[in-house]
Amino acid sequence: MSVAAVVLLFAALWGAAVTVVVASRGRLLVATWREPYVGVPVVVIESDDWGPGPPDHAAALEALLAVLDRHRDSTGRPAVLTANLVMAVPDGEAIVASGYSRYIRRPIDRFPEVAAALRAGHGAGTLCPQLHGLDHLHPDGLLERARAGDEAVLAWLAAGGLDWEALASPLQGHYVDGSVLPTRVVAPEVQAALVAGGVEAFTAFWDEPPTSAVAPCYLWDDATERAWAAAGVRYIQTAGYRCTGRDGSGHYVQDPPWLAPGDRSTAGPRYLVRNVMYEPRDGRGEEGAWEALTQRVAEAQPAVLSTHRYNYSGGGAAALAGLDDLLGRARARYPALRFLASPEWGRWIERGEVADPLTGERPPLAPAPPRRKVAAFLRRLWNRHGKIRAIAWGSTLVVPAALLCLLLDPRPGRGGGG
Ligand SMILES: [Zn+2]
Structure with missing residues (x-):
């Protein structure tokens, strides 16, 4: 089997896995994306x-x-x-x-x-x-x-x-x-x-x-x-x-x-x-x-x-x-x-603001930038939902998803990667 064929095979497998997750857990995905995401620990x-x-x-x-x-x-x-x-x-x-x-x-x-x-x-x-x-x-x-x-x-x-x-x-x-x-x-x-x-x-x-x-x-x-x-x-x-x-x-x-x-x-x-x-x-x-x-x-x-x-x-x-x-x-x-x-x-x-209830001070707290939010979103899904983990393992979708997280947010909470 040629390299191109292997790539196509995995792409099809991952596409199918994503389709299954979106079709069966669409509302969960939307709700998770809409949760608050903070920019610093x-x-x-x-x-x-x-x-x-x-x-x-x-x-x-x-x-x-x-x-x-x-x-x-x-x-x-x-x-x-x-x-x-x-x-x-x-x-x-x-x-x-x-x-x-x-x-x-x-x-x-x-x-x-x-x-x-x-x-x-x-x-x-x-x-x-x-x-x-x-x-x-x-x-x-x-x-x-x-x-x-x-x-x-x-x-x-x-x-x-x-x-x-x-x-x-x-x-x-x-x-x-x-x-x-x-x-x-x-x-x-x-x-x-x-x-x-x-x-x-x-x-x-x-x-x-x-x-x-x-x-x-x-x-x-x-x-x-x-x-x-x-x-x-x-x-x-x-x-x-x-x-x-x-x-x-x-x-x-x-x-x-x-x-x-x-x-x-x-x-x-x-x-x-x-x-x-x-x-x-x-x-x-x-x-x-x-x-x-x-x-x-x-x-x-x-x-x-x-x-x-x-x-x-x-x-x-x-x-x-x-x-x-x-x-x-x-x-x-x-x-x-x-x-x-x-x-x-x-x-x-x-x-979208903090106000110290004790001092009234308001140092800004930014929401997570898009790169970090995408990685954090994938991590929330992974950490919380056993069925999504099973699909990700079974389809090997876990590999590109983990690489994407590493690329977008390599040192979570410690700076770098946006
Ligand atoms: Zn109590």
Whole structure:
């Protein structure tokens, strides 16, 4: 067989493979192309479950923010923790005294060490507060279980009701009632009151309302989104899907199972997506996070780290050392690195600009130039979709696609190649 014939054969094979992908996944291709693509490496650090807690939570937060302050990006700005806050915990003693007839809260102000650490971080530019919820449980559901004589709940309330992580997992949802399985939908007016209460407490504490929110346990529905939108929330933080409840066995029900950054909810706010897990307490440690971070940079999307408070409180020295190392590696590899808080990332998607919520500064952040965008687009498809990978392997289309990526964006995030 002549060289020309071989070339023709492969060209036909690749053309056929591209045709199959376009015909069967056309909408996916268009949606992926329309996602946001950033021109420089960006790291966002998302951390849930800060709020009322014992003094050692304050010490953990101070240690964490001190590490972030040592890491400066290409504009001289420190790494910033987007801290998602719970605004109150139950007052166990008062609830017991009420005979479990009333849900009584202890607000964040009653925990002066934590409140001071949060405010100090905000002042130093290492902490950007956002709303997790008024509570990290569903008050009516908790009372119902207490009245039914649930021994674990009664003991938990009698002990003060501070540590919601000690509750059974289904009870930790806020906008979904997990007092029974399958979970129950919470009425829209009840959800609206919870959101309004959370926003009111947040605004009273920070003198400004939250612009982004993330639901406890990633459990929320359309009614929650409408309540958030009505309260001024513009960005909904997600793990790339939404869970509207749990089934009879406690498994999460995903609806929809896939969200891309910038997708709009029917209520109006845009979804943001966490795409790097650094949760060493759950076995998701530094090496996996580093691999995911470099992959996100190659895809021209911000690396949005999910790293919950419990990694750092209660003896979190190793987790903190790992985060320190991760940020140091990112800075060394990507000299143009930028640190952003989640509301800034949302605003860039929405308006193409960033505005530091802490200082009001607006250093421009360019979208990816066309060459880099094409390479990043192909990498997103490759990294996300097993069937497209199978077609690319089977047809050897992976060879020209990889060469094209190398040609267009040979050192992703490190300059060169446009
Ligand atoms: Zn949480």
